[in-house]
Amino acid sequence: MIIGLFVAARGLPLFLSFGAWRFIASSQWEPAQGLFGVFPMIAGSLLVTAGALLLAVPLGVGMAAFLAELAPAPLARALRPAVDLLAGIPSVVYGFVGLAVLVPWIRSAFGGPGFSVLAGALLLGVMVLPTIVAVAEDAIRAVPRTYREGSLALGATPWQTLTRVVLPAARPGIVAAVVLGMGRAIGETMAVLMVTGNVTALPDSLLAPARTLTANIALEMSYASGRHQEALFATGIVLFLVIMALNAAAALARRKEERA
């Protein structure tokens, strides 16, 4: 259990020795010249993640509602393990398919290099779908039957019941699902690295390449040394902090749900 704290403790001194604000806010990453600004990577991570959620949340919650409310029991029983299995597929495989299929498609359909924020967002969206579906479905199923029956007895249609009674009641759980998905998306390394192009400049459009925090670490760790290596550890801290914040948010949402 202490490992979690240990990871943080190991990187923290490196982070402090560096000048935290300059590290986060500067947008020049030139390891050779001792310039370490991770702002473009923070922006890259957030952009790709936001895009992924834009795709995955409506689809995932829709699918969850379908599984929990609409699907006949045998179908739901068949689909759920299938979704679970897909959650286990390693990210390199997603990344590889993204590289082999998605990137060339974007290149021919929209122009640009293909390696882009858009490719990363689409791929991540697909990758976090299983997580969002599973958690959101649990939340929707946890809504007491009596709520539904009460609403239906008042003459509401099933759709009205779902959108005005069940989904609001399940909201904390759904929020938790989204936050978990977000955490997975921000922490994802290989798949994103393989399709976003990894340029260290701020992306100026969806079709421009970008680099995420995770990719920054994975790409340069093998040859970095000295201050450059310290900077990569500090990148890890920034990433760690973002994830911790998201986890805390998820825990809060869950607690709210338990109280409800």
Place this chain on the structure above:
Amino acid sequence: MRDRRRRNRLADLAGRGLLVLAAAVTVAILLALLLYVLVKGLPLVSWEFLTALPRRMGRLGGIWPTIVGTLYLSAVALGVAAPLGVAAAVYLAEYAPPGRLTRLCHFGSETLAGVPSIIFGLFGFATFVIFLGLGWSVLSGGLTLALMILPTVIRTAEEALKAVPRAYREGSLALGATRWQTVWHVVLPSALPGILTGLLLGLGRAVGETAAVLLTAGSSLTIPLSPLDPARTMSVHLYLLAVEGISLERAYATAAVLVITILLLNLLATRLVRRLTPKGGHA
């Protein structure tokens, strides 16, 4: 009145349609991805591909060293994570008094489960590769993976232990068994399917992990003999084949082998869950 009812009915139909559509699109995307890899990759997989040494950086030949590397690394990871994780779970479920410490442990393992693998990679690199001087090796990689899958192992094992009916423990204690005998001879055996499930899920994660392994085990294409040799796993191999544009064909085949391995592991795990479920109701 009638107008409104019709509108409601239409909205209801449209809403249902939307949900069905969302579900269909989700399933279609995910299945298409899976089938794509299998259809493109499987025809290229042969006995020779699995057992031959790679030639010219993997452009030709097979993936035998990466299979050995994957097995070796997973064995180290599981060998460390299984006893440690199960012991921690036994402590949490059977011995620890409920209170702040237990809650802290739960919070810790939950947080750890949400930490991205690249952070584990960094940690493993700093600790095992450099600080302990193990270098890029099977041991460094295996230990890093062990840390990574530990939360999964602990959580599933703890749940399995808690699902063992109280009556079992009481019966055993009433027969004069000590607490430890009860845990060892009664509780652990009945929780075994659940514990194995957790181990298999952890194994699946370890086999598929790339980022952390790349940072800690290296990417050497030789067959690792000692635990201090560097190694390349199937997932790292796939990554390098694809990103460095070495061979798309070999990459498809490697991806197919990797996917099938993991699907088998996870299928086995869900099978065990199903066997466990009827017992779980008594908790």
